[in-house]
Amino acid sequence: MKQTFLAAALALSFANSAYAAGEAKNIIFFLGDGMGPSTVTASRIFKYGEDGSLNMDKLERTARIKTYSNDAQTTDSAPSMAAYMTGVKMNNEVISMSPETVATPPGKDANGNLGINNCAATGNGASVATILELAKAKGKAIGSITTTELTHATPAATFSHICNRNAQYAIAAQLVPGGAGYNSALLDGVDVLMGGGRNHFLPYDASSSTGKLGRADGRNLLTELGAKGYTVSANKADMIAAPTNKKFIGLYSSKSHLEYELDRTATPPVGEGATQPSLAEMTTKAMDILSQNANGYFLMVEGGRIDHALHGTNAKRALIDTIAFDDAIKAALDKAKLTDPTLANTLIVVTADHDHTLAFNGYGKRGNPILDINRDYKTGQATKDADGNTYTTLVFGNGPNRPDLRTNLDSATVLADNYLQETGVRLASETHGGGDVKLFATGAGAKSFKGTLDNTKVFGLLKSAFGF
Incomplete structure (x- = not known):
């Protein structure tokens, strides 16, 4: 009985190996x-x-x-x-x-x-x-x-x-x-x-x-x-x-x-x-x-x-x-x-x-357009930074578009085809990220x-x- 069980186990192992390779x-x-x-x-x-x-x-x-x-x-x-x-x-x-x-x-x-x-x-x-x-x-x-x-x-x-x-x-x-x-x-x-x-x-x-x-x-x-x-x-x-x-x-x-x-x-x-x-x-x-x-x-x-x-x-x-x-x-x-x-x-x-x-900002409301300004999940109102300005849900860690002084953003601006998301560190071009x-x-x-x-x-x- 043990030999039969061992043979079956070996056969199954072989079958699994064959499935994993060369198929x-x-x-x-x-x-x-x-x-x-x-x-x-x-x-x-x-x-x-x-x-x-x-x-x-x-x-x-x-x-x-x-x-x-x-x-x-x-x-x-x-x-x-x-x-x-x-x-x-x-x-x-x-x-x-x-x-x-x-x-x-x-x-x-x-x-x-x-x-x-x-x-x-x-x-x-x-x-x-x-x-x-x-x-x-x-x-x-x-x-x-x-x-x-x-x-x-x-x-x-x-x-x-x-x-x-x-x-x-x-x-x-x-x-x-x-x-x-x-x-x-x-x-x-x-x-x-x-x-x-x-x-x-x-x-x-x-x-x-x-x-x-x-x-x-x-x-x-x-x-x-x-x-x-x-x-x-x-x-x-x-x-x-x-x-x-x-x-x-x-x-x-x-x-x-x-x-x-x-x-x-x-x-x-x-x-x-x-x-x-x-x-x-x-x-x-x-x-x-x-x-x-x-x-x-x-x-x-x-x-x-x-x-x-x-x-x-x-x-x-x-x-x-x-x-x-x-x-x-x-x-x-x-x-x-x-x-x-x-x-x-x-x-x-x-x-x-x-x-x-590329990173997600804030606590955006479900259903808010992902390219839009961020809107609060509780109130549905535009969320604002510490200076009272609106911001987009999507931002970049670095790149060319870092304003010297942030101002309010509106939906018409940020949803446009050529809008460039704001960045944290100013570089000539956004870099790759090292994450998995x-x-x-x-x-x-x-x-x-x-x-x-x-x-x-x-x-x-x-x-x-x-x-x-």
């Missing part, structure tokens, strides 16, 4: 850049109310993530995203390199633009493998999409290795199979790429609207990628029409990031926003292409402009971009469940790379994501889910 055919990794806990909460209230739920809130597994970098209590995006992708702690500004790598300043090209390769110095660290490279080696398709420039820190950490995140022209060169500077660990290349910053891929053209922006080496990386079998897209219409049986690169902004969601959907849209797809549309198109691979895929999806709005202390744009990011999560869940109803083969992970200094961030997960292997984890440990859980 995910596909992984979709969502990264809300700068999406700290206060941003998540404020976005939930903004869209759904205090008792509502974001789509990410509905994922059944949760954890909290420590985000410090190798040399700083408060990380920047480069080492924090790289920690998720490689399992290695590295210094601020370093992308997917070994811990001792020094973030030497990037060089300047002939036009004075930052971005030439700054990693040629012998002994300045070594590349460390990313989960995309490992997935590619196992025959899976891989993709990296973002609302920032494609060569920005977060997407770059998935496919490149560089000593300084600002060397964006060198980062772009790492994407072209067979070209000078190519990251050969990507084998035949990243299968799906989307974002902004087309100038990093095109030669300098003095007559263009991009001015000095452009490659001083004269290379047209988009032509080179086209010659390697990529469909090259510049707008939403091209993306929709693109075949799903070819590699794809879509760069939807000529010289910068994609527009904020508030501006992309404005009437009329701001800048190039009228031609840009939403993050949800980019996500489902990427899934259509990557799912053609019978071995499965790894897709990274970044809501990158959350971070930029927070740096600018513009909470409204930050919250609306967080909602757009959350909508992309729902779009991915809905699409995955069409062919994988229980997500038995698909793992979806949602997290952030770091926090910001949230992680949500569902699907194949999701039960391993629990407790308080270092960001480097997430990499191991992703590998385990794939069975690597």
Whole structure:
């Protein structure tokens, strides 16, 4: 009887181990850049109310993530995203390199633009493998999409290795199979790429609207990628029409990031926003292409402009971009469940790379608009500071908008699109915060994501889910 019981226990243990490792055919990794806990909460209230739920809130597994970098209590995006992708702690500004790598300043090209390769110095660290490279080696398709420039820190950490995140022209060169500077660990290349910053891929053209922006080496990386079998897209219409049986690169902004969601959907849209797809549309198109691979895929999806709005202390744009990011999560869940109803083969992970200094003020009344002035939960009247002035519920710990002398704020002012929340410490730009961030997960292997984890440990859980 004891032997029978022991055999059954061992069999159950083995089954649980098998469930925990090597069960995910596909992984979709969502990264809300700068999406700290206060941003998540404020976005939930903004869209759904205090008792509502974001789509990410509905994922059944949760954890909290420590985000410090190798040399700083408060990380920047480069080492924090790289920690998720490689399992290695590295210094601020370093992308997917070994811990001792020094973030030497990037060089300047002939036009004075930052971005030439700054990693040629012998002994300045070594590349460390990313989960995309490992997935590619196992025959899976891989993709990296973002609302920032494609060569920005977060997407770059998935496919490149560089000593300084600002060397964006060198980062772009790492994407072209067979070209000078190519990251050969990507084998035949990243299968799906989307974002902004087309100038990093095109030669300098003095007559263009991009001015000095452009490659001083004269290379047209988009032509080179086209010659390697990529469909090259510049707008939403091209993306929709693109075949799903070819590699794809879509760069939807000529010289910068994609527009904020508030501006992309404005009437009329701001800048190039009228031609840009939403993050949800980019996500489902990427899934259509990557799912053609019978071995499965790894897709990274970044809501990158959350971070930029927070740096600018513009909470409204930050919250609306967080909602757009959350909508992309729902779009991915809905699409995955069409062919994988229980997500038995698909793992979806949602997290952030770091926090910001966004904070809640006062004892606001339930139902009070989260971007409005604070109103007392007992009386419903505007609450006031010690000098008798009203204040907003959302503020920042630091940033540029600290008045020398506070005055009364009214709803019309603080609810405007371009209102900048007040800050405690005056700095030129609001900084990241060093607090833990949230992680949500569902699907194949999701039960391993629990407790308080270092960001480097997430990499191991992703590998385990794939069975690597």
